[in-house]
Amino acid sequence: MAETAPSVCILAHSHPDFSKGGGEMAAHRQFLALRAAGRRAVFVGACETGTTYAAQRPIETVIAHGEDDFVFSFAGMAEDRLGWDDPWQRRMLVEFLAGLGTDVYHLHHYWRVGLDLIHDLMAARPDARFVMTLHEMLAICLHHGQMVKTRSRELCRRESPLSCLACFPDQTLERFAFRKATLLSVLRRLDHVVYPSAFLRGRYEAWGLAGRPGSVIENFLGDELMAEPRRAGDPHRLAPRFGFFGQPTPYKGLDVLLRALPLALRENPAITLTVFGADREDVLRLFPVLEPQFEQAGASLSFAGRYDALDAVALMRGVGWVVVPSVWWENSPVVIQEARRAGTPLIVSGIGGMAEKAEAGVDALHFDRGSPVDLARAMVEAADPALRAQYGASLRDVIGRDEFLAALDRAYATPGRAAAPRAAAAE
Amino acid sequence: MFVFLDETRQLGLDCVAYLSARRGIAFGWTMLPRGVEGGLDIAAAGDLPCPILHADFHDRPDVGNADPRQAVVKGFVLVFELPSAPEALTMTLTAGTVQLRADMRDKRVERSLPKGIAARNWRLNLALLRQAASVPELAPLMTHQGRPLGAFADWLGAMPVLRGRAAHHGRIAEAEALQASSGEVLVMLRAAMALPAEARMDAVAIGWVRATPRSPAEPRLLPFAEWLGSRLPAALAGYGRLGGPLADRVQALEIIVHAEPEPGEDVWLRCRPAPATVPDLLDAACRGTADSLAVPVEAAGSAGLDLLRAVIARREAAFTPMLTTLGAAPAASAPAPRTALLLGADDPAAARLFHVTAELFARHCDRLLVIGTAADEVAQAFAPGSGPEVLVGEAAADALRAASFTTGVLALDATGFAEAVIAGTPDAAFADVLTGAELARLLALHAVAGCAPALADSLRRLLRARHGGSAQRRFAPVPRSWSNRHAAAPVLAHLERLWSDGAAGAAAHG
Numbered sequence: 013m014a015e016t017a018p019s020v021c022i023l024a025h026s027h028p029d030f031s032k033g034g035g036e037m038a039a040h041r042q043f044l045a046l047r048a049a050g051r052r053a054v055f056v057g058a059c060e061t062g063t064t065y066a067a068q069r070p071i072e073t074v075i076a077h078g079e080d081d082f083v084f085s086f087a088g089m090a091e092d093r094l095g096w097d098d099p100w101q102r103r104m105l106v107e108f109l110a111g112l113g114t115d116v117y118h119l120h121h122y123w124r125v126g127l128d129l130i131h132d133l134m135a136a137r138p139d140a141r142f143v144m145t146l147h148e149m150l151a152i153c154l155h156h157g158q159m160v161k162t163r164s165r166e167l168c169r170r171e172s173p174l175s176c177l178a179c180f181p182d183q184t185l186e187r188f189a190f191r192k193a194t195l196l197s198v199l200r201r202l203d204h205v206v207y208p209s210a211f212l213r214g215r216y217e218a219w220g221l222a223g224r225p226g227s228v229i230e231n232f233l234g235d236e237l238m239a240e241p242r243r244a245g246d247p248h249r250l251a252p253r254f255g256f257f258g259q260p261t262p263y264k265g266l267d268v269l270l271r272a273l274p275l276a277l278r279e280n281p282a283i284t285l286t287v288f289g290a291d292r293e294d295v296l297r298l299f300p301v302l303e304p305q306f307e308q309a310g311a312s313l314s315f316a317g318r319y320d321a322l323d324a325v326a327l328m329r330g331v332g333w334v335v336v337p338s339v340w341w342e343n344s345p346v347v348i349q350e351a352r353r354a355g356t357p358l359i360v361s362g363i364g365g366m367a368e369k370a371e372a373g374v375d376a377l378h379f380d381r382g383s384p385v386d387l388a389r390a391m392v393e394a395a396d397p398a399l400r401a402q403y404g405a406s407l408r409d410v411i412g413r414d415e416f417l418a419a420l421d422r423a424y425a426t427p428g429r430a431a432a433p434r435a436a437a438a439e
Numbered sequence: 440m441f442v443f444l445d446e447t448r449q450l451g452l453d454c455v456a457y458l459s460a461r462r463g464i465a466f467g468w469t470m471l472p473r474g475v476e477g478g479l480d481i482a483a484a485g486d487l488p489c490p491i492l493h494a495d496f497h498d499r500p501d502v503g504n505a506d507p508r509q510a511v512v513k514g515f516v517l518v519f520e521l522p523s524a525p526e527a528l529t530m531t532l533t534a535g536t537v538q539l540r541a542d543m544r545d546k547r548v549e550r551s552l553p554k555g556i557a558a559r560n561w562r563l564n565l566a567l568l569r570q571a572a573s574v575p576e577l578a579p580l581m582t583h584q585g586r587p588l589g590a591f592a593d594w595l596g597a598m599p600v601l602r603g604r605a606a607h608h609g610r611i612a613e614a615e616a617l618q619a620s621s622g623e624v625l626v627m628l629r630a631a632m633a634l635p636a637e638a639r640m641d642a643v644a645i646g647w648v649r650a651t652p653r654s655p656a657e658p659r660l661l662p663f664a665e666w667l668g669s670r671l672p673a674a675l676a677g678y679g680r681l682g683g684p685l686a687d688r689v690q691a692l693e694i695i696v697h698a699e700p701e702p703g704e705d706v707w708l709r710c711r712p713a714p715a716t717v718p719d720l721l722d723a724a725c726r727g728t729a730d731s732l733a734v735p736v737e738a739a740g741s742a743g744l745d746l747l748r749a750v751i752a753r754r755e756a757a758f759t760p761m762l763t764t765l766g767a768a769p770a771a772s773a774p775a776p777r778t779a780l781l782l783g784a785d786d787p788a789a790a791r792l793f794h795v796t797a798e799l800f801a802r803h804c805d806r807l808l809v810i811g812t813a814a815d816e817v818a819q820a821f822a823p824g825s826g827p828e829v830l831v832g833e834a835a836a837d838a839l840r841a842a843s844f845t846t847g848v849l850a851l852d853a854t855g856f857a858e859a860v861i862a863g864t865p866d867a868a869f870a871d872v873l874t875g876a877e878l879a880r881l882l883a884l885h886a887v888a889g890c891a892p893a894l895a896d897s898l899r900r901l902l903r904a905r906h907g908g909s910a911q912r913r914f915a916p917v918p919r920s921w922s923n924r925h926a927a928a929p930v931l932a933h934l935e936r937l938w939s940d941g942a943a944g945a946a947a948h949g
Contacts, residue, residue, distance in 0.1 A: 095791045131795040186854045187788050193857035194792040200863070220861060 018115035018141070018424050019052035025121035027057030027083050032321055034346040035147035038208070038231035039120035042420070043081075045232055045413050052080075054112055058124040059083035073104045084108075086124050093124045094194075102129050110136040116424050118206075119144040122151070127198045134201060143423055144199070145206040145229075148343050151195045152219045154180055154188075158263060159215070160340045167341065167363065167381070171219055196220045204423045208344035209365045225426045230369075232416040233349055240325045242355040244404030250332030251400035252282040254359070254391060257324060257334060257347050260290045260298050265337030265361065267299045268384050272337075274308040275388035280395050285309070285335075288316045288327055328354035333394050336360040336370070339382050344369060349410045357403035359390050374406045440547035442532075442539045447472040447510040450532040450539045451502065452548045454555025458518060458579045462492070463528075465517045465543065466555060468499045470510050471534050478533040479517065481543070483525040493518040493576035501560050516567065518576040552583055557593035561707055564594050565697055568643060572660035581658065588645070588658050595695070595709055603713030611698075611706060618692055618712035619720045621886040622681035623754075626710055627723055628698050629674040640668045640675040640698040646689040652837060656690040665753060671742040675700065676724060678750050680757060716889055718917050721930045724750055726922040744925055751933045758887045762940040765880040775872055776846045779804035779827070780839065783853040783895030784811030792857060793820035796865065801826045803869040804849060808835040810894055811853065843879040847872060850881075850902075852895050871902055888937035890917040900938060914938050 024039035036057060046053035056074070065071050066087035077083045084105055088098030096102035106129060109117070117133065117140055119125060134142060150157035152171045159168040162179040173188045199205070205226035207213035213228055260266045266287065276283050287295065292315045296303060306313060319327055324347070328334055334351035336342070341364030348369045351358050360366040362378030370376035377394055380386040393399060411419075441451035449470040458464045463481075471477045481489040499514035521528075528543040549555040556564055568591060571580040583589035601608065604615040612631035618624050626642060644663060647656040664682025669675070675698050681689070694710040715723070725743030779800065790813070793800070797820065800807060807827040809818050814831040821829045830838050842848050850873045859868035873881060885897035903915065914935040921927045 095794075128791060128794050184786070186783070186857075187786055189854050189857035189861065190786060190789045190792050193860035194795055196863075197792065197795050197860050197865075220863075 017049075017051050017421065019054075019113075020046060020116045020118050020424070021054045021056060021109060021112050021114040022046075023109065023117060023119045023125060024055070024057040025124040027055075027059055027077065029077070030057075030059055030061050030083075034231070034344075035120055035145075037234075037321065037346065038145070038147070041232050041234035042118070042120075042416075044234065045417060046420075047080075048235060049413070049417055052114070054080045054082070054114060056082045056084060056109065058086045063087045073101050074108045082108075086126075089124065089126060094122065094126060094191075095128045096126050102126065102132065105129060106132045106136055109133055114140065116141045116143060118420075118424075121145075121147055122195070122198070127194055130198050131201075141203045141424060142201070143204045143206060144202050145208065146212060146216060147208060149212070149215055149341075151192075151199065152215060154183070154191075158340045160263065165339070192220070200224055204426045206420075206423055209368050211341065211365045211368050212343050227419065227423055229416065229419040229423065230411040231344060231346065231349065232413060233346075233353055233410055235413065236322060237325050237350070237353055238410075238412065240353060242353065242409060243329060244355050244401070244407075245329060245332070247332070247397040247401035247404060250356075251397040252280065252284060252395040253330075253332040254283065254285045254335050254394075255288060255328065255331030255333070255356075256285065256337075257288045257319075257328065257350070260287070260295050262298070263338060263340040265339045265382070266290075266295065267302060268339065268382055268387060269335055269337045270295070270299070270302050270305050270309075270313075271384035272387035272391060273313060274305055275384060276391040276395075277309065277312055279388070279392040281312075283391060283395055284312050284314070286314050286316050286331060288319050288324075291315050291317050324350045325354045328356045331356060332400050333377075333391075334358045335387075335391075336366055337379075337387060338366060340364075342366045348375075352408055353410050355404065355407060357394075357400070357407050359387070359394060371408070375403070375408055377403075440541070440545050441468075442541045444534075444537065444539055446505050448532075448534045448537060448539060450530065450541050452530065452541050452543060452545070453559065454549040454552065455528070455543045456550055456552035456555060457521075458552075458583070461521050461523070462576075462579075463489070463519050463521050464552065464580075465519070465530065466515070466559065467530075468502050468512055468514045469532055470502070470504065470512050471532075473509055473511050475535045477535075479515065480531045480533070481517070481519045482529050482531065483522050484527040487522055487525075489519045489521055489525075489528070491517050491519045493574060495570065495574075497563060497566065499560075514563065516570075516577075552580075552590040553586075553593035556590050557597060559594075561594070561598075561705065562697065564591065565641070565643065565695065567591075568660060568695070572662070581660070598695070598707050598709040601708045601710045603711070608706075608708070611700070614708060614710075615723060616694055616696075616708075616710035616712035617715035617720050617723055619715055619717050619886075620889065621717065621758075622687070622689070623717075623720060624677075624679045624681070624692065624694055624712050625715075625720050625723055625750075626677040626679075626694055626696055626708075626712075627674055627726070628676075628696075628700070628706065628708075629727070630700060631673075633673055634670055634675065634700055635702070636670070637702045638670045638675055638698075638700050640670075640677045640696065642666065642668075642677050642679065642694050642696045644679065644681060645693045645695065646681070647691040647693075648688050649690060652833075658693075661689070661692075664757070667749065667753065669746050669749070671746060673727070674743075676746055678724065678746075678753070680753075714892065716891055717887065717934065718890055718919060718930055721747060721750065721933075722919075722922055722926050725926050743923060744929070747926060747929060751929060754887070755933065755936065758937060759940050762880070762883060762887070762937060765876065765883055766940065776842070776848050777805040778808065778838065778842055778846060779806070779849040779851060779869065780808045780810070780842075780873075781817070781851050781853060781856075782810050782898050783855075783893060784809050784814045784817040785853070785893060785895075787813045787816040789813065789853050789857070790816045790820040792860070793817055796856075796860065797821050797826045799865055803866075806830065806838070808838050808848070810835055810839075812893075817853075839878070839882070842875060843882055844875045847874040847876075847878050849873075850878075850898055852898055854895075855899075873901075877901070884938060888934050890934065904938065 022043045026036035028036050028040045043055040062085040066085045074084045088101030090097045148157040153159045173185050207228045208231050210228050343365045358370040358376035360370045360376050361381040363381045372378045377390045379390040452467040454466045495516040497514045499512050502512045504512050530541045532539040571577045580590040586592045606613050608614045611628045613629040615627045644661045645658050646661040648659045649656050663679040665680050667678040696708040698706040725747045804827045807829045809831050818829045818831045850871045856868040859865050889897050
């Protein structure tokens with residue numbers, strides 16, 4: 013298999029040595045997985061550090077960062093990081109990438125890569141296959157791709173120019189059209205689109221990618237986390253222990269969880285909640301009005317501070333349930349994958365990528381998004397050791413390396429419908 | 440300098456200057472006894488006569504006349520021939536049997552023509568400016584010493600300049616000058632109080648015109664095909680439409696305005712009109728003085744609407760026959776043109792789209808004319824050598840004019856192209872062919888009935904008419920806030936009529 017497998021250049025919007033976002037972690041884990049399987053793979057990631065440096069002093073556009081591992085400065089990109097203001101730097105990067113000579117260019121994200129760069133690279137390598145993993149919905153939604161309305165924080169279910177104008181009244185309908193047309197013009201030429209969740213696939217297909225070759229392939233967690241032991245744990249001890257993992261941003265719903273906790277404690281005083289990823293002060297800075305809830309929760313609430321991503325699975329084994337109360341859709345949250353890897357069932361908002369990746373009745377209990385009352389109901393229910401034991405048994409593990417690579421091979425082998433016009437365009 | 444014989448016989452010389460190497464010009468005045476015929480002669484040394492080629496006589500109210508019952512004062516402008524290097528120059532006024540001689544080389548006589556004109560009465564200068572365009576002997580005045588505006592430069596340089604719109608311009612509460620691409624201008628002088636019936640306004644237009652496409656623009660006096668000067672209860676209005684062969688080659692326009700809000704009171708303005716759409720221009724015709732400045736004047740609004748209706752009537756009389764003719768022009772059965780016109784390139788954000796779709800354009804056209812405020816950025820998206828030849832600015836405008844009545848163009852609107860790409864049918868954006876006749880009609884409609892500065896808006900209206908239903912429903916109203924709410928109905932009805940004139944014929948060809 014290794015002799016016939018295509019060589020792959022993974023072009024990502026960031027590098028995990030400089031940023032720990034889910035997309036770049038998934039991209040780099042794919043790079044390591046391909047190499048571990050004996051495939052030829054090259055990683056090229058955008059580098060914030062190099063870009064900041066480029067503002068002060070001269071720096072090469074592309075810098076070697078390890079064996080077949082490169083970073084590039086995106087200092088020449090436009091402010092929205094969807095295109096390049098500096099065509100010279102774009103050309104240098106295109107020449108470097110084309111010169112790699114790989115059979116496949118697997119892009120993770122278009123942000124910080126540039127649609128014009130992708131277009132130019134397709135023209136420079138008409139013989140190569142182009143695959144992209146779409147990690148989020150920036151193409152669809154100007155609001156950081158969250159599909160949450162800017163004013164009301166209501167969930168947005170479908171992009172439409174006038175709805176977008178309501179969120180961004182200083183924009184113009186024409187500008188929305190130019191942006192969408194540019195994105196679609198390039199994304200429709202991809203030979204294959206990889207969606208980490210069916211939810212994302214649905215959103216992108218409704219937006220304009222329907223009929224294009226694509227598949228849902230879960231992000232690979234990496235060999236290190238896959239080597240971690242997976243244990244259901246003692247349900248009697250773990251059932252009333254809940255954990256929140258992640259940054260306390262407004263859209264992660266920690267405030268919903270902290271409002272739910274005192275309500276749940278009224279029903280079951282044995283319940284505890286540990287917040288991993290933030291200190292008490294961090295949370296109070298973001299949600300100062302929640303101080304009374306902190307007081308009511310007393311010793312049942314604790315904060316464990318920041319943690320290393322590689323420790324997440326081990327930490328999750330120490331709680332009975334991982335709560336993911338996000339008030340936005342989430343696409344394919346790595347925290348859900350980590351919980352499933354750890355063997356710890358979940359309580360999640362019943363929407364979007366959360367509802368899909370943590371299946372109700374199998375992996376998780378669902379609650380109504382943004383509702384502390386319903387979350388408290390779920391927590392009280394989950395504190396029952398029998399239910400914890402049931403979910404500990406049914407919880408699914410995540411995708412393994414072999415299954416992941418086989419899915420990639422199928423994606424790379426897909427005869428792209430875009431190949432013909434792309435070749436013609438390059439003539 | 441003047442020569443005095445008695446209270447009824449005098450000769451004044453204000454300025455004597457060269458117009459060219461062998462031609463001179465003299466300004467001055469004569470005083471003769473009433474009923475006595477006079478004559479003026481010019482001679483060089485040795486009584487060598489200098490033939491007078493042009494003479495103009497006019498009133499000189501500024502020259503003191505002790506007894507107008509006994510004497511008559513007349514100003515003069517003389518253009519005369521000169522011998523080579525004349526050593527002396529004398530002007531002789533014959534008054535019956537008496538002769539008065541003046542040394543034209545006297546040091547007290549102004550020898551700089553621009554200074555001499557700047558020192559004259561400005562009303563006389565306005566008349567001289569007009570004559571410079573119509574009297575061949577005076578034509579060198581506009582090019583004197585190779586200066587822009589020639590001999591009038593100092594005078595016009597001293598005149599107060601109005602750029603677009605200004606408040607508190609002397610006794611004028613608000614002055615406004617607008618110019619539409621149709622060659623129409625509107626000057627409104629809004630007063631803070633009622634104006635007398637004698638109030639009046641006069642104007643001439645100076646256009647900066649290129650004699651040839653590559654030559655620098657030079658000032659020329661442009662005739663008005665029509666001029667409607669109106670007194671409203673609290674404003675003076677001037678509506679003009681430029682005519683003549685130079686009107687469509689104007690690069691910039693100035694309107695020299697002389698107004699008399701009260702008898703004997705002069706207001707002079709050198710107006711540089713602000714560009715305006717036709718609705719803007721028409722709306723301004725019935726806009727009252729700014730509320731904060733106005734003393735309420737009875738029925739001022741109705742008078743403004745009357746002016747608006749008069750202007751509309753004149754526009755329809757001028758433009759309807761032309762639009763009807765264009766609509767009836769036969770469509771050529773030529774192959775699809777290989778020149779594409781991309782309108783609405785107004786947002787630099789569009790450039791990225793054209794970068795990633797440039798190959799599509801190369802399939803449909805050999806030449807692309809890009810028009811819009813972001814045309815430069817959009818043009819840069821098409822890499823030279825690999826796509827169509829891209830023209831912007833004046834080159835695009837010239838190519839567009841060349842295509843009208845001839846090859847026609849493929850017409851695209853930037854937003855429409857984006858929508859076609861989104862719909863997955865980008866080639867459909869290249870389906871709208873404008874024949875040479877249709878293109879000519881589009882350009883004409885944009886000039887005389889354009890509702891927005893961008894040609895893209897007019898193209899959308901034209902295509903809407905082509906694909907739409909009845910003429911009335913084809914015209915989309917202009918979204919704007921009207922300064923007088925009663926102006927909306929007549930202006931929109933007027934524009935709709937212009938857009939409908941000849942539309943049936945054009946649709947049949949389309």
